Amino acid sequence: MGGSDTFAALLARIEQLEAEVRELRHDAHDVSASIGRVDRAAVSRRRLLGLAGAAAAGAVGAAVTGVAPAAATTGTWTFGQTSNDAGSAETGLTSTATTQTLSIHNTGTGSGILGTSTSTDGSDFAVKGSMTATSGATYGVHGTNASTTANAVAIRGDATGASGQTNGLLATNASTTDTAAAVRASADGATGATYGVYGSNGSTSAGAVAVFGEATASSGAVIGVKGTVASTTKDAAAVRGDATGASGQVFGVLGVNTNSTGGAGVCGSGASGIGLRGSSTSSAQLYLVPSSTTAGPPTSGSHNVGEFFVDSTGVLFQCVNSLSGTWVRQSPLVTLASPVRIYDSRSTGGPLALNEDRQLDARANSSGVPTTASAILVNLAIANTVGTGFLGLFKDGISYPGNANINWFGSGQILSNAATTAVANSAKFKVHCGGGSTHVIVDLIGYYP
Numbered sequence: 061m062g063g064s065d066t067f068a069a070l071l072a073r074i075e076q077l078e079a080e081v082r083e084l085r086h087d088a089h090d091v092s093a094s095i096g097r098v099d100r101a102a103v104s105r106r107r108l109l110g111l112a113g114a115a116a117a118g119a120v121g122a123a124v125t126g127v128a129p130a131a132a133t134t135g136t137w138t139f140g141q142t143s144n145d146a147g148s149a150e151t152g153l154t155s156t157a158t159t160q161t162l163s164i165h166n167t168g169t170g171s172g173i174l175g176t177s178t179s180t181d182g183s184d185f186a187v188k189g190s191m192t193a194t195s196g197a198t199y200g201v202h203g204t205n206a207s208t209t210a211n212a213v214a215i216r217g218d219a220t221g222a223s224g225q226t227n228g229l230l231a232t233n234a235s236t237t238d239t240a241a242a243v244r245a246s247a248d249g250a251t252g253a254t255y256g257v258y259g260s261n262g263s264t265s266a267g268a269v270a271v272f273g274e275a276t277a278s279s280g281a282v283i284g285v286k287g288t289v290a291s292t293t294k295d296a297a298a299v300r301g302d303a304t305g306a307s308g309q310v311f312g313v314l315g316v317n318t319n320s321t322g323g324a325g326v327c328g329s330g331a332s333g334i335g336l337r338g339s340s341t342s343s344a345q346l347y348l349v350p351s352s353t354t355a356g357p358p359t360s361g362s363h364n365v366g367e368f369f370v371d372s373t374g375v376l377f378q379c380v381n382s383l384s385g386t387w388v389r390q391s392p393l394v395t396l397a398s399p400v401r402i403y404d405s406r407s408t409g410g411p412l413a414l415n416e417d418r419q420l421d422a423r424a425n426s427s428g429v430p431t432t433a434s435a436i437l438v439n440l441a442i443a444n445t446v447g448t449g450f451l452g453l454f455k456d457g458i459s460y461p462g463n464a465n466i467n468w469f470g471s472g473q474i475l476s477n478a479a480t481t482a483v484a485n486s487a488k489f490k491v492h493c494g495g496g497s498t499h500v501i502v503d504l505i506g507y508y509p
Contacts, residue, residue: 175217176218176220177219177220177221177226178220178221179221179226188230188231189231189242189243202244202245203215203245203246203256203257204245204246204248205245205246205247205248205249205254205255205256206248206249207249207252207254208249208250208251208252208254209249209252209254212247212249212252212254212255213247213254213255213256213257213258214245214246214247214255214256214257215229215243215245215256215257215258216228216229216255216257216258216259216260217229217259217270217271218259218260218261219260219261219262219263219268219270220262221263226261226263226265226268227268227269227272228259228260228261228269228270228271229243229257229259229270229271229272230272230274231243231273231274231285232274232276233274233275233276233277233282233283233284234276234277235277235280235282236277236279236280236282237280237282238280238282240277240280240282240283241282241283241284241285241286242273242274242275242283242284242285243257243271243273243284243285243286244283244286244287245257245286245287245288245298245299246287246288246289246290247287247288247289247290247291247296247298248290249290249291250290250291250292251291251292251293252291252293252296254289254291254293254296255287255289255296255297255298255299255300256287256288256289256297256298256299257271257285257287257298257299257300258297258300258301258302259271259300259301259302259312259313260301260302260304261301261302261303261304261311261312262304268311269301269311269313269314270301270302270303270311270312270313271285271299271301271312271313271314272284272314272316273285273315274316275317275319276318277319279319283327284315284316284317284325284326285299285313285315285326286299286327287299299313300312300313301313313326315327348368348370348376349370350370350371350372350373350374351369351370351371351372352372353372354371354372355371355372355373356371356375356377357369357371357377357379357387358385358387359385362382363379363382363385364379364382365379365380365381365382366378366379367379368390369387373432373509374509375389375391375434375509376389376390376391377389377390378390389434389508391434391508391509392508392509393437393506393507393508394506394507394508394509395505395506396427396428396504396505396506396507399439399503399504399505400425400426400427400428400503400504401425401501401502401503401504402420402421402422402423402424402425402427402438402502402503402504403420403421403424403500403501403502404499404500404501404502405418405499405500405501406443406499406501410499411444411446411497411498411499411500412451412491412493412497412498412499412500413493413497414449414493414494414495414496414497415492415493415494416492416493417460417490417491417492418490418491418493418500419456419488419489419490420488420489420490420491420502421486421487421488422436422483422487422488422489422504422507423486423487427504429487429504429507430487430507430509431485431486431487432509433483433487433507433508433509434482434483434508434509435480435481435482435483435507435508436480436481436483436487436489436504436506436507436508437478437479437480437504437505437506437507437508438453438478438479438480438481438502438503438504438505439476439477439478439479439502439503439505440453440465440466440476440477440478440479440500440501440502441474441475441476441477441500441501441502441503442466442468442473442474442475442476442498442499442500442501443473443474443498443499443501444472444474444498444499445468445470445471445472445473445475445496445497445498446471446496446497446498447470447471447495447496447497448467448468448469448470448495448496449467449468449493449494449495449496449497449498450464450465450466450467450468450493450494450495451464451465451466451491451492451493451494451498451500452464452465452491452492452494453465453479453481453489453490453491453492454481454482454489454490454492455481455482455483455484455489455490456483456484456488456489456490457484457485457488460490460492464494465477465479465481466479468495468496468498471496478505487507
């Protein structure tokens, strides 16, 4: 009801009260005439108008404030108080507005909205935003921050429960429209360590997260959590998650992707800067959890160039061709503390003869090479050569492929060369002799997991 409508109603009420006063005076005159004694002071115009004025003032106060007594705990919401107790009842607010149902602005130094929850229940939230529309660039929670002050945040959620699957901020998005986001926050400050989304979690329970974003739509470029930052200051972050629990499998940021046709649990992109950054002073900056079932690279599904996959044996693979699904093994060389001689024909086996294939073991002499190794790096030496010829190293279990790792061009030569060869199960490999004969010495430098 507008202000003019309210006071018009009050004036009408006052006129009604004046009419009642006139009627009371008339009744008082009749009584006085009939019984000859009446205390007119009890029904005087002044007293009656005073009562009417009091009633009107009460009506004005109720209309202006629109509140019930401060002691009420249900059915009311009193502004200007430090607390409102609704008991066990929920407070709902609905509208058909095309902008916002509720808009809160704080021009002071405090927060616009602060949500806290001490519940340890897995389904309770400090702040929860839910957008149920299935299309449109909808947002469960949207926060913008133009502050240039360090540590200013657009949306901040703190989960202070010491146990239980608590969430600082949880948002879900069912939209299938591109760019729709469960949580979207922008930090527009040009300077300062500002954050689009900041989540901190002190829980030590497994599965507790500071920021959790879930995109459940089966199609569309939907995003669980999206953060953008315009700050040029070092360490400014669009999304930052701190896991401060001293124990338990806690996560600063956890992204889960259940879409079988693509998508990402966490997506980071940068036009001229870093898309995704991880830092740690005493632990791993990036942890790729190995597959629990698959040995070797993926053999089905669609993949993108640049994807990485760690199989069940801990080997890292990189996708280099999305059309053919080609994966390249990226396991690094494990260099031994010092070279280990794993074979010397001068003491075992004698010189290699023409077209001989001799099996060797990379684990010899307690070299430390695991049975799961894929390849080895060696120094290959020859001595007491006869005529001309070459040696070639190759994986055990296959036919000699025709390669050469070292050549000699006369009798009595001593030569050496670095060589890399694949090894079969149990780290076995072979050496092939082409041409004359020679002794062979193999010193192991390192291996590839």
